[in-house]
Amino acid sequence: MKVATLCPSRSFEHFSATALRGAGYEPLPHVHLSPLIAALREPGADAVLLEDHDTQVEGWLSALRLHAGRALPIVVLGLGDSVGISRALQRGADDYAVLADGASPLIHRLRARIQSRADGVRATSLRAGPYSLHASTQSLSTGAREVSLTAREFALAWTLFENLGRVVSTHTLSTEIWGRTGDVGKRTLEQHVYKLRLKLDPDGRRARGLQHETMPAPRIQTVYGVGYRLEL
DNA sequence: AGTTTGACGCTGCGGCATGG
DNA sequence: CCATGCCGCAGCGTCAAACT
Numbered sequence: 001m002k003v004a005t006l007c008p009s010r011s012f013e014h015f016s017a018t019a020l021r022g023a024g025y026e027p028l029p030h031v032h033l034s035p036l037i038a039a040l041r042e043p044g045a046d047a048v049l050l051e052d053h054d055t056q057v058e059g060w061l062s063a064l065r066l067h068a069g070r071a072l073p074i075v076v077l078g079l080g081d082s083v084g085i086s087r088a089l090q091r092g093a094d095d096y097a098v099l100a101d102g103a104s105p106l107i108h109r110l111r112a113r114i115q116s117r118a119d120g121v122r123a124t125s126l127r128a129g130p131y132s133l134h135a136s137t138q139s140l141s142t143g144a145r146e147v148s149l150t151a152r153e154f155a156l157a158w159t160l161f162e163n164l165g166r167v168v169s170t171h172t173l174s175t176e177i178w179g180r181t182g183d184v185g186k187r188t189l190e191q192h193v194y195k196l197r198l199k200l201d202p203d204g205r206r207a208r209g210l211q212h213e214t215m216p217a218p219r220i221q222t223v224y225g226v227g228y229r230l231e232l
Numbered sequence: 233a234g235t236t237t238g239a240c241g242c243t244g245c246g247g248c249a250t251g252g
Numbered sequence: 253c254c255a256t257g258c259c260g261c262a263g264c265g266t267c268a269a270a271c272t
Contacts, residue, residue, distance in 0.1 A: 150241080
């Protein structure tokens with residue numbers, strides 16, 4: 001497995017190369033965007049790792065999405081400040097790893113992203129804890145209860161379940177659900193999140209603040225200014 | 233069989249309330 | 253003040269029943 005990196009800072013370059021080699025990946029290091037894009041035209045790289053390098057990362061992500069499409073997972077490595085995370089995810093990064101967390105979380109995130117891409121054709125069902133999403137019936141089952149979802153609701157649920165416990169940016173959700181970005185109103189996405197919340201937890205409003213639930217419903221948590229995260 | 237009509241559901245947006 | 257949650261509404265598409 002090869003991971004192309006774009007790390008202008010020596011410390012980031014050293015960290016990523018060491019982490020990747022330690023996990024059995026072969027790093028393909030770059031310090032400038034254009035050689036990286038040229039390298040990506042050739043088959044070989046399984047993922048891209050970008051340094052969160054100030055505002056430059058925004059341009060890199062746009063350019064990479066343009067040239068590499070959605071085929072290659074892109075993970076951004078940075079200091080983990082909210083501005084950086086927000087910037088990276090909104091610009092189309094698949095995930096964000098924090099330098100201070102060490103090599104292990106970075107490798108886990110990369111591996112998960114590579115695996116989800118490698119799956120290629122979507123599976124027909126997706127499990128997350130006690131819940132299953134079924135593409136054939138466009139429904140969510142909890143064992144006893146089965147909830148049918150509309151097309152948009154299902155796409156939204158699928159994207160969130162695929163990224164269980166991780167923040168999914170509104171940008172990513174728009175791309176995954178509508179297949180395009182930018183021209184989908186933010187309010188529209190919020191409306192679908194609201195509808196999905198109602199279906200995931202129909203008693204939620206009544207039960208709010210009470211502790212009697214037998215099976216906790218999945219919760220779609222808003223991450224202020226970034227996106228949403230599904231938690232069980 | 234083909235067309236029209238009405239009911240229904242889905243999608244997207246506007247407006248208001250709320251909370252950080 | 254701004255982002256978000258929530259509710260309501262209009263436009264549109266789909267589908268089945270009624271009609272020609």
